[in-house]
Amino acid sequence: MIKKITHAVFPIAGLGTRCLPASKNIPKEMLCIGNKPLIQHIFENVRKAGIEQFIFVTGRNKTIIEDHFDHAFELENHLEKNSKNHLISDLHDMMAQTGQIVYTRQQRPLGLGHAIACARQWIPQDSAFLVVLPDMYFTHETALIRDMINLHQTSGHNIITVKKILPSESEKYGIVKPHTTDSIDKPFSITQAVEKPPFDKAPSLFAISGRYILSTDIFNCIDKIPQGHAGEIQLTDALNELISIQGTYALPHDNKQLFDCGSIEGLMAANVNWIYNNETISQSLKNEYGFSLTQKS
Numbered sequence: 001m002i003k004k005i006t007h008a009v010f011p012i013a014g015l016g017t018r019c020l021p022a023s024k025n026i027p028k029e030m031l032c033i034g035n036k037p038l039i040q041h042i043f044e045n046v047r048k049a050g051i052e053q054f055i056f057v058t059g060r061n062k063t064i065i066e067d068h069f070d071h072a073f074e075l076e077n078h079l080e081k082n083s084k085n086h087l088i089s090d091l092h093d094m095m096a097q098t099g100q101i102v103y104t105r106q107q108r109p110l111g112l113g114h115a116i117a118c119a120r121q122w123i124p125q126d127s128a129f130l131v132v133l134p135d136m137y138f139t140h141e142t143a144l145i146r147d148m149i150n151l152h153q154t155s156g157h158n159i160i161t162v163k164k165i166l167p168s169e170s171e172k173y174g175i176v177k178p179h180t181t182d183s184i185d186k187p188f189s190i191t192q193a194v195e196k197p198p199f200d201k202a203p204s205l206f207a208i209s210g211r212y213i214l215s216t217d218i219f220n221c222i223d224k225i226p227q228g229h230a231g232e233i234q235l236t237d238a239l240n241e242l243i244s245i246q247g248t249y250a251l252p253h254d255n256k257q258l259f260d261c262g263s264i265e266g267l268m269a270a271n272v273n274w275i276y277n278n279e280t281i282s283q284s285l286k287n288e289y290g291f292s293l294t295q296k297s
């Protein structure tokens with residue numbers, strides 16, 4: 001019997017160099033899409049998909065994230081005195097329940113595989129768990145995670161989301177090798193994963209896009225691998241080990257649902273998309289500032 005997926009690991013120790021200077025003192029995960037920090041959007045959407053326990057693997061300079069998910073007593077007192085109780089209840093809805101998020105530090109920047117290994121103590125043995133890379137913002141995250149969970153539950157396999165890329169982009173991503181070369185638009189089995197290969201070494205044009213359901217065997221795989229790309233312990237290398245012992249599916253998705261908010265361009269695009277989808281704000285931008293916005297195709 002396949003166990004329910006209840007735990008998600010968010011590796012959030014990264015320094016955010018692609019978002020400088022905005023991310024110099026504000027963690028990149030706290031930069032906003034519309035009126036909420038990126039990490040808040042993702043946390044809510046993942047929680048809606050049924051995840052109960054969150055492990056945030058943080059680093060120095062990230063304590064503001066912990067504060068964000070906690071009560072803000074002075075602010076709440078102030079709002080209460082000024083009869084703004086609706087704002088208090090909005091703040092409460094955004095918060096995690098007591099004990100729902102645990103924070104642990106990746107004490108040295110040794111790579112994504114190492115960050116995931118930092119969460120090991122918190123994941124129930126012999127289960128599978130979700131990994132969420134919060135740079136990658138999916139507009140339909142809740143549906144996507146539900147699809148991943150269903151696919152895991154019906155197949156028992158590890159599941160990795162993938163997106164189609166251009167040849168020139170292969171060096172930005174982990175690239176998977178499909179089991180067959182038939183035309184692929186549904187979930188497909190993979191036989192290999194390579195971290196950021198040059199195009200002529202890329203096994204396909206399917207790039208890992210930041211959501212994984214992995215069995216806890218990944219931890220032993222991480223223990224086994226040497227330093228890889230950029231001298232780091234790469235999750236992709238550990239995946240290669242995992243794929244050699246367990247079935248693993250790639251789940252393709254529509255690229256239009258995804259914004260890479262680890263870059264300023266992606267963050268701005270996610271904000272423009274948020275405006276398109278928020279009628280009140282669109283109208284006021286039009287009326288007050290003369291912007292005319294139409295929905296992205």
Ligand code: G1P
Binds near residue numbers: 136173175195207235
């Ligand atoms: C990480 C992974 C890579 C994946 C990418 C998705 O790379 O190592 O395999 O394709 O996330 O965003 P990073 O962007 O952290 O360098």
